[in-house]
Every structure is written in structure tokens, then in C-alpha cells.
Amino acid sequence: MAASMKAFVMHGIGEVGIIDKPVPRPGPNDAIVRTTAALICTSDTHTVAGAIGPRKDLTLGHEAVGVIHELGGAVEATGLFKVGQRVAVNAITPCYACGNCQRGFPSQCGGMLGGWKFANVKDGSMAEYFHVNDAVANLAPIPDDLTDEQAAYCCDMLSTGFVAAEFGNIPIGGSVAVFGVGPIGMMAIVGARLCGAGLVIGVESRPDRASMARKFGADIIVDYTKEDPVEAIRRATSGEGVDTAIEALGTPQTFASSVSAARPGGTISNVGYHGDGDTVPIPRLDWGVGMSDKTIRTALCPGGSERMGRLMRLIQTERVDPLAMTTHRFKFDQIEKAFGMMQTKEDNMIKPLITF
């Protein structure tokens, strides 16, 4: 008889709860991890709201770390991992063998957005145990001097926030605007500084987020409820616009503003999830009628153990302290309450940390 575990699931659109599920078993290239720490992501709330369609008792969650519980035969045979080892697993778990993975786009594993498996095409990680496909590439050992809680922030927050900057073509000393300063935007600010930005402008109206953004390194905060953010950004950059505009929210308005705020030859780096409408608008004139040398880049959280290792190192060497984003903490049995607060962002919630 299969062992049983608790899992936090989406029963259907709008409905969540904790249920019992069998502890998953690994195929030859897989691993099973016993969860120790996890984070709730706003995208989970979108999923529950129906953004990717209906699901039946799908386990939620994609930001989790833990301890290896069981290894598939081929993984065990490599001798690279052992049961009991602490590991982090990125939100995106590519196969690293298909055409898109070989081409250097593992987040598009097997097809568009195909690296996104947790809480999408298979059970997520907000459970007492979770399944890891292609474990050799996806299990990232956690260094001894890092806590599980610190490591959990690498699964999505650091990876997505930083890639926005990495894909932004920021020249050293260049200027960057970040539209939307939630947890991804916070890490985009840190990422922009890590990628050499000489001026980082956050666009945000909420005082608590503005304050945290300054602590994470924003030089200027523009409150879009008080002034036109594109004008404010141009004013701060001698009228030219920024080298890099990061879209970390996913609305037509912020996307269009990102295009407008970028200088000619600049880059718009989109990591926002665009959930509404048939089209996303490029403002024609500010895009230079298609000839402005502006580049619009997009990304989905890059995964893989190699990158996870580098992200964890940045915490080890104190380049970033992501725990500063932890506004709330819960035990796993309080997950429903935590999830409800994340849906409404009440009590200025930025990132709730769940321990097991």
C-alpha cells in the first residue's frame, strides 16, 4: 500500500484545500523530494482563478526545497546524489534533451512554456513530498551555509527577477526602469544592480513596496498614481529614456509604458505574465514605427541545477538577502489561510514562507 501524504490542491477553479495523496514514486530518471520549505507565488493564485483552465485536485506550488527521499534507478546509478541530501528544485524543470533544450531555451522544453511542469501538467510541490523529473539536471544541492528558506527563494524569485536583468542588455552604468515592484520586481532591481545598472528606477505606488524596493537598491521610485511614469523616467535620464525597461507586472498599460520608456536602441525585458486580451499593444510611435532599434525580449524563469548553484552562491556571498522579502510565515497546515491572504495581498503581504 502506497504511503500517503498531505497536498495543497486546486480542486477546481476557485477552490483549494488540503487532501491526502499517495507519496509519488520515481521513474528511472526521476527523484522524490520530502519538502522542508516552500513559498506561495502569485501565479498560483492566477492558476486557481482559472488562468490556465480547469484542473481537478492538482497539487499547487512550484517554489520548494527539501531532502531527497527516493531516487530513480538511472539517477542512483550516476552516484551524483544520495537519499537525505538537501536539494533545491527550480520552478521550471526542463528535460534538457529535446530540441528546444538543446537550442538553449530549456524553459520552452518540448514546446512553448513546456518547461513549466509543476502545478501545470503535473502535481506541484506544495505537498509533503514532490516528484522531480530529469533529476540529474534538476536537483541542485544546497550548500551547507545556506538555509532551506534562503534556497527556496532561488526557485523562482531570484531566477525570474534576475533573468529580466540578464536579458536586458544593460550597459555598465546604464539606466533601468522596473515596472511593477512585487517580489519579482524586487529581484529585478537586485538583478539590475548585479548586471551593472548605474541607475535603477522602480515604478510603484504602494509605500511599503517602494520602501522595500529602496532597500533592495532602487535609486528612484516613481509613483505612477502621481505622475506619468514615462515622463518621469525620461526626466531622470536627460530626456532619453532608459537603456532597459523591465516589465514585471503583465498588463497592457505597463507593457506599453515599458516600450515608451526605453531609449532608442534600448531593450524591453518582459517577465510579466500577460493574462488578458487577444493582443498586447506596442505603442507605434514610441516604437519608432518599427525602426527604433528597440528590442523586446521575453523569458520564463530559467531552471536547472547549474543556474540554481549560481543563484545560491549569490546568497552565500551576500550579494542578495532574499529573506528580507519574507513578510509572513506559516506552517504547512496553515496554508489555506496563507493562500487566501496571497490572493488579496492583505496585510501588505509580499512573500509568505511555508515550513513543513
Place this chain on the structure above:
Amino acid sequence: MAASMKAFVMHGIGEVGIIDKPVPRPGPNDAIVRTTAALICTSDTHTVAGAIGPRKDLTLGHEAVGVIHELGGAVEATGLFKVGQRVAVNAITPCYACGNCQRGFPSQCGGMLGGWKFANVKDGSMAEYFHVNDAVANLAPIPDDLTDEQAAYCCDMLSTGFVAAEFGNIPIGGSVAVFGVGPIGMMAIVGARLCGAGLVIGVESRPDRASMARKFGADIIVDYTKEDPVEAIRRATSGEGVDTAIEALGTPQTFASSVSAARPGGTISNVGYHGDGDTVPIPRLDWGVGMSDKTIRTALCPGGSERMGRLMRLIQTERVDPLAMTTHRFKFDQIEKAFGMMQTKEDNMIKPLITF
């Protein structure tokens, strides 16, 4: 009394004609060229139709070559050029000294699209003589084994068509679709092959253009009036879409199709001039809700003597024969007739060559 010359001008929106103007004189860093061969560009017809607003007796034209007539003092002092020398001048004439030029975006010289000076902010080159700013960087000597007529094609057609491919991130053996196979699209097809494409798909309905596109190297022509081009492109690429979609037309429909036709991780390279509407639409789902690793790049015809030298070399070493695009020839005194035909594309006009 200043010497006089004939110039083909835009009197106002919708009105063109030949008038007398003084032969221009150079400032210290300028040169004056006596025109020998020129091409009419469809973008001139847009300008006359009012695309960039009203102009009063502005000389048209930006694709011309000729013979150095006079050099500014500082240019002469360099000893690099001499009166009587055959030279080609790109449509775009950046200063190569300002911030955007130093950043590597000379087409955005001094501001968005600021490298575009001919027939925009100063008189164009469809005249017996034309003025060249920043001559040291913009005068490109024509090699002895190239005719003036061949060189004229480098000013815009090769430079713009090729840059669409150069900015397309084409992997060797990769797949490319070109939307819109006018003269720029033809050269984008050649450019795609020069940049390593293993499969080039042209999207075009006119039989004459389709036929010429095949001669320039298209492997497949998709007639968008007979089938959905995105579906046809996917079918030709195992369902994946192309590595690179080149937008060479400038309509919302072709732009959106370009985004859809590109595979995850692919690049949409836009050189089409988008003349209408407040916004240009990105199809949200085919864009992977902003997380598909697709890149949208834009460009304006890169100028400069160094690039012109490389473009002319490609004709010298027979990588491309642009004269094959010359469907019509006229003397300068027939320019009004030629221009009228270009407005309507009658008689299957692709590119009319003007000699002086």
C-alpha cells in the same frame, strides 16, 4: 552667384515636381556629390503621401551614388578623399559622434530615427548634386569593378534587407520566413541565406514577385491569399515555427503573423515601416503570454562607409546580383513618370533605376 541644379522635390503633400535649386555647399565636415545613379524607394511615396508630415519643396530620394564634387575643409585635410572619386552614400548618414552613435546605434543618431536625414530633415539625393554630412564616415569609395548602378543598391536595399537577417539570430541551417517580398524582402531572402538559413520561406501572393523571390533563393513561397501563412509555415517546420520571422512590410497583420510564426526562442526581426494606428499588436497567446523566449528586434537601415564597403564586396564576389531587381530604367528627366509608377506599382514595378 550660386550654381544651379535640377532637383526632384515634394512641393507639399501629394505634389511632386522638378525644380531648380542652388548646388549645395559643404561645411567643414561635409561633401557634395554629383549624382550619377539613383533608385526610387517606396518610402519616398509614403513621404509624399504625408507619412512624416508636410514638407515644402524638399528634395526627395535617399538611394544615390556619384562623384565627389566638393569637399569641406576638414574632410579635405584628412587626405582620404579627392574630388572626382566615385562614392556611394547610405540612405542613413549618422554623425558617428553623438551618444547613440557611440552606443552602437548610429541609425538613432541624436535621437530616435535621427540618422535618417535625407529627404526628412534635409534635402534628399534625387537631384543633380547632393550634400553629405559627416563625410569622413559616410563617403564610401566604389571599387573599380563595380558599376555605379550596382553600388546604388547598397544604399538601402542591401543594407536594410540584410540587417533584417543579421538581427534575426538565425542558427546555421535554421529556418526563416520573410513576410512581404518587395525589394527589401528580396534582399532579406538573400540576407537570410548569407546568414546561414537552411530553409527560407517567402510569404507573397504576386506571381512575379514569387518568381523573383525563388531566383533570389527562397526555398518555398507561401501565398497568403490561398492559405493561412502561419499554418503553412508551421507545416513546413514540423509544427514548430521558424527560427526567424522577418517582417518586411509594416502592417499589423503581417507583424502579428510574424510573432505567431516564430518558434519559442525564435526572433521576429522587423524592418517594415509601420505607418498606421496607435499601436501594433502582439498576439498574446502565440507570444507565450510574454514568456516564450521570443525576441522582437527592430532596425533602421544601418549606414556608414565601413558597412557600405562590405555590402559592395558581396556584389564584387558575386554573392548577390541586385541588378536583377531592376524592373525599369529612366533618365532623371523622366523621374516624375517613374515616381508615379512607383506609387501604383504598375507594370509589376519592383525597382526603377534612375541615371543622370
Place this chain on the structure above:
Amino acid sequence: MAASMKAFVMHGIGEVGIIDKPVPRPGPNDAIVRTTAALICTSDTHTVAGAIGPRKDLTLGHEAVGVIHELGGAVEATGLFKVGQRVAVNAITPCYACGNCQRGFPSQCGGMLGGWKFANVKDGSMAEYFHVNDAVANLAPIPDDLTDEQAAYCCDMLSTGFVAAEFGNIPIGGSVAVFGVGPIGMMAIVGARLCGAGLVIGVESRPDRASMARKFGADIIVDYTKEDPVEAIRRATSGEGVDTAIEALGTPQTFASSVSAARPGGTISNVGYHGDGDTVPIPRLDWGVGMSDKTIRTALCPGGSERMGRLMRLIQTERVDPLAMTTHRFKFDQIEKAFGMMQTKEDNMIKPLITF
């Protein structure tokens, strides 16, 4: 009792022969291929001469294609391949899961040069059957319109020759010199043209190779026995040197000449195997005392099914006809004779094709 097969092995340094070996069996992620066509590589002769140390009855060969004979369990479970399918396998077979593979350097799989497994750390493919590790990523289906013989050229010749050009930062219309025009150099010439070179200079003294190089697209051949190649290259490029110098031989002299022949800001792209000496010399002054903006890039034949697909497509769409390099043909039972001729390059051998 295990089935038996014939294999062409290195008994020890300097000794080769055909012996019987068991047909290999696959692990869960592996495949076994029945060989149909193969090529002998000069690097095999280096191996037999002792370049990588002693080996005992190691099967030689790394350029082979064939038919799937058996699939490992995990490979079969993917449903991606079936027994009897025609496949090509690159000389380099990375795991695509380790850190170096994830970083985008699969040829350095697991450590320096670690993707090179055939005839190095495991039996090669010059046998009636060969073993393919990490088969999902390394089995490349051969298109119906390609012969096995054509596909065999993709395993190393096209992949290595082309990567020399791909890593060369060739600007469109740029100039390229290829030092050493053996089969890799031939494909580097083709690669240079595929990557946009406007001028390709081959450095070679043998008339048969010079002639073949011209057919593959070299614009100029410099005979280094008759003139200093660096001077000749500079003369052909207005005194500046080439944008890209490709080292396809692996001697200190050609390497140093490559550095000297590249213009400031140019790239030296090395694919030559450097077999001798403690150090390889950079000529200090022609390197601009370390400040010339010259780049020295190196590469080992990139593998993987995705790349193999693109290389095969270039044959399908007639961008390259590698069979033109086939100077000799042998049956597998004549392999010892063929190998002996490859060691001495007698009878102007360039590439001997082996059929099974």
C-alpha cells in the same frame, strides 16, 4: 550468449585490426545502432599514433550513421524513436544534463573535452554496431531525402568545419582566412560563406586541395610555400587583415599566423587539434601587446540531434554537397587498407567513405 560483431580497433599504439566483439547492449537511456556508413577521420590516425595515450582493443571511429537496433527502456518509453529507424549520431555525445551542458558547452560535458566519448573513453563507431549514450538527445533521424552517406558527413566534418565559422564573428560581407584546407578546412570555407563572408581566403599548398577548396567557395588560395601567407592575406584586405582567421590545422605556425592575419577587433577561431609542445604561441606584437581587441575562440565539434537536424537540412536544401569530398570508397572489410592510406594521405586522399 551475446551476439558477436566485427569491430575495427586500436590494439595498442601503432597497431590496428578487425576483431570480434559482443554486440553492445543499451542501458535505460542508451541505444544501439547498426552501422550503415562511416568515415575515417585523421584524428583516428592521431589516436593510433598515441596522441591520447595507450588504448587496448578500443574500437575506433566517430563518424557513423545507421539504423536503430535496440533502445534502452527509458528511451523506448518516450515513444520518440523506433527500431529500424535511420539515424545519424554526432562524433560528440554529451549527456545534456551536467553543469557544462547546461551552461551551453556540451562538448565539455562533465569536464574538459568530455563530450568526446567515441574512441576515447568508450568504443567508437567503426564497427557493425555501436552504442549511443543519452540517446534521446543524440539520435538524429535522417530525413527520407538524404542518403546515409550524406548524413555521415554531418557527424564531424560539417559540425566542426561550420562551427569554426559560427564562432568567428564574421560580419556580413566580411573577410575570412582558413589555415589548413583538409576536410575540416573545406567545410570551414563552406561555413564561412554560410555565415556571410564576402571574401574567403584558403591557405593551402597542395594543388588538389586548392582546387577542391575553390569549388567549395574559396575566393582566393594562398600557397604558403610560395609567399608569406600573412602578408598575402593583408594584401588581399587593404592591409588590414581579415575579420576572421580560422585555424583548422593545429600547428604553432598556423596558429601564430592566424593571430597575425586577423585585423584589430578580429577573431581567431581555432578548431585545429594542437598535438605538440607545452605551449602554443601568441605573437605578442601582432596581438597588440594584449590590447588589440582580438578574440581567440576555440571549439570542439558541437553535437546533439537538434544541430544534426540543421546540418542535414543544409544538405537537403542544397547549400552544401559534402559528398564532393569523398575521394575514396571502401567496404568495411577493406578498412585496414583505407586506414593505412589515411595515415599517409596517399593518392590525394581527402575523405574515405566506408560502407557496411
Place this chain on the structure above:
Amino acid sequence: MAASMKAFVMHGIGEVGIIDKPVPRPGPNDAIVRTTAALICTSDTHTVAGAIGPRKDLTLGHEAVGVIHELGGAVEATGLFKVGQRVAVNAITPCYACGNCQRGFPSQCGGMLGGWKFANVKDGSMAEYFHVNDAVANLAPIPDDLTDEQAAYCCDMLSTGFVAAEFGNIPIGGSVAVFGVGPIGMMAIVGARLCGAGLVIGVESRPDRASMARKFGADIIVDYTKEDPVEAIRRATSGEGVDTAIEALGTPQTFASSVSAARPGGTISNVGYHGDGDTVPIPRLDWGVGMSDKTIRTALCPGGSERMGRLMRLIQTERVDPLAMTTHRFKFDQIEKAFGMMQTKEDNMIKPLITF
């Protein structure tokens, strides 16, 4: 009668002194700057020692800032600058018009290392006034909130030190080793952190420099007199070597160690001036016999007002405090003493600042 000024010159090899010279006058595209602050560079001491051959009464110095004293006619006509304005001028002053400048290699202006004009092919800036060629591109206004002394560090120290990191292909969270921690090495450490390094290892034996390097952000200092630096670097990086090895010294030993210390696929970024020997050695085996995917990049201090603006911004926004390198200060009339100390590095001199 021309106005006269004091200039610190190299009379000949090994001989320096202050002499009177006429205040220089500008050509149409030039400017004259009245010096307010300057730095002595070790490369000046190499020049005096004969590294670039004999010179007669050549003014030394290439790190200086000041106030615009006179503008050439064409510069004045742009209206971009005015007499009395505070400006910084990079050590390298390209024309920004020639082929190499257009290609994106302005430091190689007109030919190898041709952007290096000060104290090489024309008088340097260690005088009461200095001449600036191509002033529109080379005069960088100093922001009001920056002192002249801060700005002086941008002319070479920040630009060269940072470019070593910018050209190093540092992945975010990657590892970097800096060989030679003089002032350029210090700034390479800062640059490495600005470019995202998660681990920065300095190789240096002098305690004062080691201590300063830690303050500038080195995580580890390896004393090469006490242990083999390559072994120590591998030990600190799980045996793999660093992503990026920066050569900031210019000796055969440190260069070879840089190649050895870089991991497969890693980059060796050389900014050291290699002054001795016919060749600089690449260690063959650690270079993977030319197939390790290692890249060797070189650079000469990138100039231009646009970059200078970004470098000064990094001081404005407190990403770097270069004044911390100022170990000594002198008045211009004490320059001979300062220069003598720089030759011997006595009193632990790192960077002497000269005021006027």
C-alpha cells in the same frame, strides 16, 4: 606670441622633467582643456623606460580632467559645449569616423591601438593645458555632484578595469579570478561585481593591496607566493576553474595561469600590457589542445563621452568610490617626485593624484 604653459615631458628614454611649451590651439574639430586634476599611470613609467620607443620632449599623461579653454570652430558651431565647462577626457580618444571605429572597435581607431594618442602619437595631458581631438565625441561633461578628482579616475582606471569584466562573459553568480591587483586589478574586482560575479578571487601577494582588494569586493585573496594560484582557484571552485580569468598584469606567467584557471567554456579577459618577448604562451593542455571552448579576449581602455558618462554615473550613484585608491596627493610642481615614486611603487603607492 603664443601663450606658454608648463608640461611634464619625457625628454628621452629614462629622462623626464617639466618644460615650457606653447598652449596648444584647436583645429576645427578639436578642443583645448585647462587641466585641474590628473593621475599618473604605471604605463607612463613604461613609456619613459622605452616600451614604445624613443620620444623627444613628449608630454606624458593620459588621465586628466579640467575646464574647456578653447573650442574649434566646428565644435563651437554644434552648441554642445561652452568655454569654462568642466569636462573629463578618456585616455583613448578615437575619431569615431574611421572603419575600425564604425565596426565597434574605437580603441583600434585607424589601426591597431590607434585610439591611444595621448603621450604616444601626440602630447599627453600632464600639462597645464591639453589638446583633445574629435572633441564632440571625446569631451564628457562632469556632473555637478562629482568632483574633478573623482572624474579623473574614469579616464583609464574605471574604463580599463571594468572592460576586463564586461568582456569576461561573467554569468550571473559566476566566478572570477583577477590576476594582478594594482589599480586596474582593483577596478576589475569592482567591475566583476558590477557584472554579476558571485565569487571574486584576487591573486596578489602584497598585504596592502590584498587589504584594499578586499575592501573593493574581493571575496578571496590568493597569495601566489604561498600557493599555486591555479590550484587555489580550482579548489575554490569545486575543481572546475573560474568562469572568467582576468589578466591585469601582463606577464607570460600570469597569462598562462589565467588560461589554466578558466574552466572549459570560460573566458580569459586580458587587459594586461604584455611588454616582453616575441610570444605570449598559451598552455596547450589546459587550453584543451585548442578545443576547450575557452575564449581569450583582449581590450584597450574604451573611450568616448558616452561611456565616460556611464562611468561617472556609477560614482554618482555610489556603486564605486575610486578615491579610495588615492594613496598619495601632489601639486603639479611636485610631479617629478610623484613620478619617481610611481616608478618604484615606494611607500606602497597605488595611485597618486595630481592637482593643478
